[in-house]
Amino acid sequence: MPEGTVNQGIGASVRRKEDKRFLIGKGNYTDDINRAGQLHVYFLRSPVAFADIVSINKQKAEKASGVAAILTGEDVAADGLGGPICGWVPTNKDGSAPSEPPHPILANGRVRYVGDHVAAVFAETLDQAMSAAELIDVTYSEMPAITDLKTAIDSTQIHDGMENNTYFDWELGDEAATNDAFDKAATIVNVDIRNNRVIPNAMEPRAAVADYNTGDGRYTLFTTSQNPQLTRLVIGAFMLNIPESKFRVVAPDVGGGFGSKIYVYPEEAVCVWASKKLGRAVKWTADRTQAFLGDAHGRDHISEVKLALDKNNRITGLRVDTLANLGAYLSAFAMVTPTYLHGTLLSGVYDIPAIYTNVKGICTNTVNVDAYRGAGRPEATYLLERTMDVAAKQVGMDPAEFRRLNFIPKDAFPYQTAVALQYDVGDYEPLLDRAMAMIDYANFESRRAKSAKNGKCRGIGISTYIEACGIAPSAVVGALGGRVGLYESAVVRVDPTGTISVLTGTHSHGQGHDTTFAQIVCDKLGVGIETVEIVHGDSDRTPFGMGTYGSRSLAVGGTAISKALDKVIAKGKIIAAHMLEAADADIEFKDGKFTVMGTDREKSFGEIALSAYVPHNFPHDRLEPGLEETSFYDPLNFTYPSGTHIAEVEIDPATGVVELVDWVCCDDFGNLINPMVVEGQVHGGIAQGVGQALYEEAAYNDNGQLLSASYMDYCMPRADHFPSLKVENLVTACTHNDLGVKGCGEAGAIASPPAVINAVVDALSPLGVTDITMPATPQKVWQAIQAAQTKAAE
Amino acid sequence: MQTITMKVNGVSTSCDVPDNTLLVSFLRETMGLTGTHIGCDTSQCGACVVHVNGKSTKSCTILAAQLEGAEVTTIEGIANGDELHPMQQAFHENHGLQCGFCTPGMVMSAIELVEKNKNLSEREIREGLEGNICRCTGYHNIVKSVQDAAGKMGG
Structure with a gap:
């Protein structure tokens, strides 16, 4: 760098170039875009979770003021349109291919979740389209909804021909070696894990504006996408049969994604299709209710975890059996998220010689589940880091020292895990040490005692995580069922x-x-x-x-x-x-x-x-x-960021309210380009993970109704839910890319849920509470305390 | 339909609005002021906050027809030419925004918060922004931004 110049290069916290347009109201989001003569489309969605459509009478609606057209699944079938596809497909453990049932962009004869698209109503104004939708008379023949993961396998087939409502039955690792580890174990730890279903909630709802030019035969789609080129490929080649050169896809300013804007959704394809069919530009913007009902949800796993330890408390084996709820249809990364982005992370930062995992992807009458910030890696980290705490308690060790004992040592890299990945570099102890120093771990018990004097239960929780990101080497992806290069x-x-x-x-x-x-x-x-x-x-x-x-x-x-x-x-x-x-x-x-x-x-x-x-x-x-x-x-390997997050909570046992009182973390993202931006990514990730751990839950009732379909019912984390977050970094540079970088976008969301729950359980353990499921709401915490005390009194 | 006259960002405007038009729709669709955003349909998220007669107001929760004679200020109206408002500048300096979607509402709420009390504690800032949801920042740098701006706005 020439002398006297301000450093704007790698490592400088340069203030962002993009800020100004957002700060003065000159961003350009999809809903800000209008095309001359555009129609507005409103989607009539299924009010029931599982039903055959007996009839759709749209005559009255078609005559309503301003209505240009109403399209249904019959029109989709008549035009021979395809549906969204899966981008990465694992193989069943018996060597067969998984089930990929069709996903019509407008329901054809059957609806499979509340929110499924039944009809698209096109009108001059959105109000007219919405009013007309109310005049459509749909007769449903309802069937009992299937929402429970454990009983779904034995229930009615949601898709004809898909046995046991199971998309796939996948395994990874050496089952015999793992069984052997359990046979010889000095200690076996059993933990049941539930990873709650959450809703991504990017603040900008999804939207699309499509325009077909009859003059040059080109389509233009403005859409809220994280990957406009993939949207063009999927809609063009697999859904509507449009040559790519005749199809321009623009994702302008996009107001957050968190995974939910990866996938191609039916609404976007309907807009593009209709823009030619109706000869008018078409605009669609989701309201928040539609976002809750229609955006891909995240997580939703049930796992049985078994950990084997030798007499020195070293881990010798891990077995994880998981049911993953994928909802009624599959989307782009639905199958890879609970398999190759989950099973491969089960070694965490630990030296575990034998691991085996079985994952079944289950179909239910709920909206589809796909990658959400972290995608599989938060689920793996949550079950592993909760299990580490349970194991430490079972063998009477401090949770930090139990982790340290089992870390992959610094000199063991490159480290081949028992679940396919090879970590190129890392150094986990300094991250743990620094985070413990930052939060003054050594003096925690005095803080606990002080809180106790005020009638509060204080707890501390550690999470030492790893993630595999920098997705991904095409050859590896291809060998593992990927249909794209990455x-x-x-x-x-x-x-x-x-x-x-x-x-x-x-x-x-x-x-x-x-x-x-x-x-x-x-x-x-x-x-x-x-x-x-x-x-x-x-x-x-x-x-x-x-x-x-x-x-x-x-x-x-x-x-x-x-x-x-x-x-x-x-x-x-x-x-x-x-x-x-x-x-x-x-x-x-x-x-x-x-x-x-x-x-x-x-x-x-x-x-x-x-x-x-x-x-x-x-x-x-x-x-x-x-x-x-x-x-x-094309990258040579995944990258492997790691770190330690520690949460401290204070709980009022009278109300069950959990207050997050301190948060520290020390992460290793390799070299940093802009430390300010990296810190911001970590803050946001932590907040999303804390949201999952304490507040957020996509709740379906037995009828398949989404009970949490608005911000009145789905608790988003707010500013007053957080203390000031203390974020630091240490660096081991990635060995296989030119910049030595690893990636930081998902780390916070991966690391934080187990840190919170470990802290909550630690706080409540003096009262006899040994576990709590996410989200740890006041009601759930209070009930756990009452249950533990009732048990103690017996 | 009603004819209303109001000042938007200092400019007087008079037009016919349907009785059921929300202020946010009026601003975005009639006035072309798309900086004000719609993030929910239950008046929870705060992406649509503007100032009506100097007070923070969720523009999804008030009808344009109610605002005869009102002065409305949006995110487009707070900078002084090329010079950003101290709150806008503070959000830039402190990385108080990521995707930018909640930002206009967050900035407008924060301005009124600071104007009412320039000596806000961190806790008061956090509680004062409870009606604005951000999914990107974890609020950490938004709080820093507001603290910074409060100093520059005379706190």
Whole structure:
């Protein structure tokens, strides 16, 4: 970096370039977009969970004011449209393929969850469409709803031909070796785990605006997507049969995703389909109720966990049997989330020689469940970290020291786990030590005693997590049933005047890529951040790429940018050699200048850029004009962020209210591009995990009605639920990407739920409480206390 | 349908509005002020907060037709030309926003909070923002932003 300049490169907490437009009300979200002559569509949704549709009478509704058309499943079938598809499909343990029942974009003859799309009503205004929808007369023949995971297997088939309501029955690990570990164990720990169902709740509800141009035969779709290129591929190739070149998909500013905006949803496809069929642009925006009923939910597992310990309290085996509720239909990552993104994480940060897991993916009359911030890894971490606490208590060890005893040692990397992954690097003890120091773990008991004097129960809870992110090496993914590669793309386009556009296949919906990706450019090219623009989210402008999820954007997309920048520098050197009449090998690039080594002869980056586009004397046999380079980067391995989070809670036993009083964490995300942005990601992840642990629950009743379908009933974490969060980092650099980065987007949500529940159980353990399920609401905590005290009195 | 006259961001405007038009729809669709967002349908999330006669108001919970003679200020109306309002600047400096969707409502709520009490404690800020939901930030940097702005707004 030249002297006297402000560091805008890697490692600087540069304030975000994207902030201003959001702060002055000039963001451009999908619902802000309108097209001339657009119709509004409202979806009539099923009010019942499981029924055959006997008849749909839409005659009265069609005559209502402003109505242009009403489309149903019959129209979808007549036009031969496909449904959303699965992107990654595991193999059953008997070697057979899993069940993938069809998912019609408008229900055809049968509805399978409350909220299933029955009819699409198109009208001049949204009010007219909604009013007309009320005039549609649908006769349902109801069947008993299937919502319970444990009994679903023995219930009526939700999809014809799918036995036992089971999408798949999958296993991983060495069952014989694991059984052997249990046969020889000195201690066996049994824990039943329930991972509650939650709803992602990005603050921007999903929306779509589709427009078909009869002149050039091109479709344009503006949509709330984390991966517009995948949306184009799936809708174009699998649902509506539109050539990709005739289909532009734009995900403009997107107000949060957290996984829920990965998938292609029926509404988007209906808008695109109808825009041609009706000859009018079509707009749809979900209200929050539709978001609750229609967005893919997250988590919802029941697991039986068994841990084997030897006489020295070292873990020798782990067995996990899981039922995963996937809801009524499958979406893009529904099957991989509870399998390859879950089973492979069961070793955690621990040296466990034998692991076996069986996961059954179950169909119920609920909305589909798919990846939600962390996707499988929070579920694995929760069951493992809860089990570690139960085990420590069972053998009489401090939970921190029991973890430390079982950590994979620093010198064991690369470490091959018993569940397929090979961790490249990590160092877990310093993370634990630092977090314990941050929260003054040593003096916790005095704080507990002080709280007790005030009639409160104080508890502390540790979570030492790992995640596999930077998704993902295509060869590995392919071998494990992936139907896509998971590389990422970048184009670095240097303009004649030296400004730079980076076109990326990732998408930013809060992560700050406009800034952090620009910092990589500043760092490598020595240019100011104001000269760099990051372009994402428009299939007409960006190269094909896989989008943003799985903490992949920096580790995979950022590395692609880095590699494209290397190519720009390499070409710049050849141009400089030509201009300076030197050999290519004699040119070095540093601080934004190309210099003949050992001399003061140099050309600035701007001069090289201009020359590239004004190539009056280029030797065209060895040097093409222009300065624009592309990279498609396929990662060599997953990346493995890790860390320790510690929560401290205080509980009022009279009311059951849990107050989070302190939070510390020390994470290892590898090298940091922008520490400020990383901290922000950690804060948000913690809040979502705390929400799951204390407040949030997608509650269905026995009839399959979603009881928590508004913010009046679904408790979102609010500002006054949190203390100030203390976030620190240590670094072991990733060994297999150029930037040494690992990813940070999901860590908080992965680490935090077990830290909270471990703290709650610790607080209540003096009262005899040994377990509590998420969310630990005041009612549940109070009941647990009463139950424990009743038991103690018996 | 009613004819109403109100000032929006300092500019007087007069137009016919249907009786059932919410202020938020009027702002977004009639005035083209799309900075004010709709995040829920139960007046819980606070993404639509604007100032009506200087008071924080959820614009999804009031009809445009009720606002004859009112002064309405939205997120588009608080900067002084290119100079951001101290609250906007503080959100930028303290990374108080991520996806930006809740931000306009959060900023408008925070301004009124600080204007009413420039010596807010952290707890008072957290409780004062209870009507605004953010899914990205964990509120940590929003609270920092409000503390920072309070100092600059004369606290």
